[in-house]
Amino acid sequence: MVPEMTATSCHRKLHRCKLCASRALQGGNSAESDGLPPERRSTEVIGVTPEPARNFIGRKRVELSAVFRHKSASAASDASIPWAVPANSSEYARETGGVIVAFYLPIPHSFGRTMPAKTRLRSCVLAALFCGPSATQVWTPMREKKDGESGGPMFGGACKATRPKSPWRYNPGMAEALFSEMKAFVGFSEADAAALKSVKSQITPVLSDIVVGFYDQLLKNQGTRNVLLEGPGRLARLRVFLLEWLEQLFCGCYDFAYYETRARIGRTHVRVDLPQHYMFTAMSYIRLSLVRVIRGFGLENEMQVLGALHKLLDIELAIMNDTYREDYVDRIQAAERVQFEQRISESEHLATIGQLAASLAHEIKNPLAGISGAIQVLGAEMEDGHAHKEIIAEALRQIDRLDAAVRDLLLYARPQQPALQREDLGQILAHALILLRQEPAFRGLRVRCEGITMPHWVHVDGAQVKQVIVNLMINAAHACEEGGEIECRIESVSDSVRLVVEDTGCGIRPDVLTRVFEPFFTTKARGTGLGLAICRRIVEVHNGRIEIQSVPGRGTRVIVELPRAA
Numbered sequence: 021m022v023p024e025m026t027a028t029s030c031h032r033k034l035h036r037c038k039l040c041a042s043r044a045l046q047g048g049n050s051a052e053s054d055g056l057p058p059e060r061r062s063t064e065v066i067g068v069t070p071e072p073a074r075n076f077i078g079r080k081r082v083e084l085s086a087v088f089r090h091k092s093a094s095a096a097s098d099a100s101i102p103w104a105v106p107a108n109s110s111e112y113a114r115e116t117g118g119v120i121v122a123f124y125l126p127i128p129h130s131f132g133r134t135m136p137a138k139t140r141l142r143s144c145v146l147a148a149l150f151c152g153p154s155a156t157q158v159w160t161p162m163r164e165k166k167d168g169e170s171g172g173p174m175f176g177g178a179c180k181a182t183r184p185k186s187p188w189r190y191n192p193g194m195a196e197a198l199f200s201e202m203k204a205f206v207g208f209s210e211a212d213a214a215a216l217k218s219v220k221s222q223i224t225p226v227l228s229d230i231v232v233g234f235y236d237q238l239l240k241n242q243g244t245r246n247v248l249l250e251g252p253g254r255l256a257r258l259r260v261f262l263l264e265w266l267e268q269l270f271c272g273c274y275d276f277a278y279y280e281t282r283a284r285i286g287r288t289h290v291r292v293d294l295p296q297h298y299m300f301t302a303m304s305y306i307r308l309s310l311v312r313v314i315r316g317f318g319l320e321n322e323m324q325v326l327g328a329l330h331k332l333l334d335i336e337l338a339i340m341n342d343t344y345r346e347d348y349v350d351r352i353q354a355a356e357r358v359q360f361e362q363r364i365s366e367s368e369h370l371a372t373i374g375q376l377a378a379s380l381a382h383e384i385k386n387p388l389a390g391i392s393g394a395i396q397v398l399g400a401e402m403e404d405g406h407a408h409k410e411i412i413a414e415a416l417r418q419i420d421r422l423d424a425a426v427r428d429l430l431l432y433a434r435p436q437q438p439a440l441q442r443e444d445l446g447q448i449l450a451h452a453l454i455l456l457r458q459e460p461a462f463r464g465l466r467v468r469c470e471g472i473t474m475p476h477w478v479h480v481d482g483a484q485v486k487q488v489i490v491n492l493m494i495n496a497a498h499a500c501e502e503g504g505e506i507e508c509r510i511e512s513v514s515d516s517v518r519l520v521v522e523d524t525g526c527g528i529r530p531d532v533l534t535r536v537f538e539p540f541f542t543t544k545a546r547g548t549g550l551g552l553a554i555c556r557r558i559v560e561v562h563n564g565r566i567e568i569q570s571v572p573g574r575g576t577r578v579i580v581e582l583p584r585a586a
């Protein structure tokens with residue numbers, strides 16, 4: 021349930037008076053015993069963080085020292101409020117049915133470590149009463165000056181490491197300047213603010229019709245409809261949000277607090293995966309509806325009101341898109357971070373495999389060569405038709421298999437730096453096919469090859485790329501039954517050269533397809549599960565791309581793209 025009292029209105033009603041502050045301090049944190057008038061008693065402190073918790077509230081990274089909850093709308097028990105309020109505290113408040121007032125105060129460096137909880141709580145209460153905390157508005161905590169430091173907002177200090185500075189990244193001072201600049205650019209003046217406020221009482225009763233029409237419109241479109249109907253109660257919730265948003269358009273006060281509330285919307289839209297392009301048409305609908313209604317009033321100052329409205333809606337759109345972009349980039353960076361961490365853990369994993377592979381190579385490869393030689397000698401001494409000749413042949417086949425497995429392991433775990441040269445991919449393919457001619461897996465299969473008559477120049481390590489082709493061709497052959505077909509072709513695509521290996525084999529199930537590049541993942545009874553992992557590694561090292569498309573029962577297509585050489 022959305023609390024009846026909005027965060028902003030809460031902020032206005034809550035404690036502002038210094039007298040009350042000192043009374044509250046005398047009474048500790050009990051809101052009942054603080055002697056405050058009832059409307060001032062509506063906020064209670066529900067906790068002080070054991071450590072100042074680093075958190076993102078609204079769009080700011082802050083140190084959270086205390087959490088307050090609005091009592092009038094509380095539905096959750098105190099115990100259910102975690103110490104560190106989730107990233108978007110107002111969202112959390114909505115979920116728990118209360119308004120969480122997270123609140124921040126000047127934080128000495130030793131805060132939380134040396135200051136007793138009771139003292140901290142009192143400081144929190146005192147500052148809360150002075151500042152008037154609000155769920156949507158958060159004060160930038162000021163750090164105490166350390167020797168030789170300028171002090172100043174947390175953004176300049178402790179957060180630097182985690183939020184790299186960039187020209188457009190959020191920072192309250194900059195946001196305030198940006199908002200002023202936006203207003204100046206569109207020429208939004210005090211007179212515009214007054215003009216909008218002058219129609220507030222007339223327009224408020226019809227805003228809910230606009231809200232209903234707006235969402236009816238969005239429901240007609242498949243893309244927006246899916247977003248709106250996701251999860252129970254979303255549409256109803258949205259109607260409340262938008263109505264409130266529309267009412268505030270005519271509030272007459274467009275200060276930084278106004279900006280802060282509006283700035284959150286872009287973030288919310290990113291969170292719900294709403295594509296940004298909807299914003300423009302959606303704003304257009306709102307604009308047209310409001311203009312139509314205002315025209316109907318027959319106002320004397322109609323032109324001025326409409327002019328002010330257009331300016332404000334332009335600003336709103338700019339805010340929404342700006343914060344949308346910022347959050348979107350945050351998201352991408354987070355995804356990149358995950359990828360990076362995965363790579364790190366992969367390379368740690370590899371280092372371990374590398375050590376293992378090296379000792380395996382040492383312990384297995386050489387004795388294996390010895391055994392193979394000895395068996396070949398024994399085989400050579402046997403006459404043709406000897407009863408054990410077949411056993412010897414099978415033993416040699418198994419030795420070859422073991423040898424290939426150790427070689428794959430070494431290849432994957434100890435990747436060689438590619439020795440790049442200008443090579444014709446067609447020639448590499450042709451050599452690979454010659455190598456494979458004797459492979460038993462290709463018996464009974466038809467292999468076609470296209471696009472090798474003219475050169476396709478790439479900058480590659482020929483041996484490594486040949487390895488990729490061999491692995492892909494062997495996979496294709498294993499997937500086919502007798503009579504199956506494998507086609508390999510080379511094509512030119514803009515600035516790349518593409519190698520396609522296509523088979524008419526059994527195909528790959530979708531759940532398997534998502535894992536085929538994972539090292540050691542295999543569905544074959546025999547096989548190390550390293551073939552495709554090696555291919556991917558080699559292709560990526562050449563700044564290329566590998567993709568697999570497959571239809572179970574119909575076949576598989578592997579596409580490798582390598583940058584074209586000049």
Ligand code: HEM
Pocket residue numbers: 238244245247248254257258261262265284285288289292294298299302303306
């Ligand atoms: C100019 C147009 C729009 C305005 C002014 C607007 C306004 C808002 C506001 C004020 C919120 C609440 C933000 C918060 O407090 O965190 C919100 C959330 C949301 N909006 Fe929009 N919105 C617009 C366009 C759209 C469109 C086109 C869609 C498409 C379906 C959409 C879907 C949503 C959703 C799904 C949420 C999250 C609701 C939830 O909490 O589950 N909005 N919007």
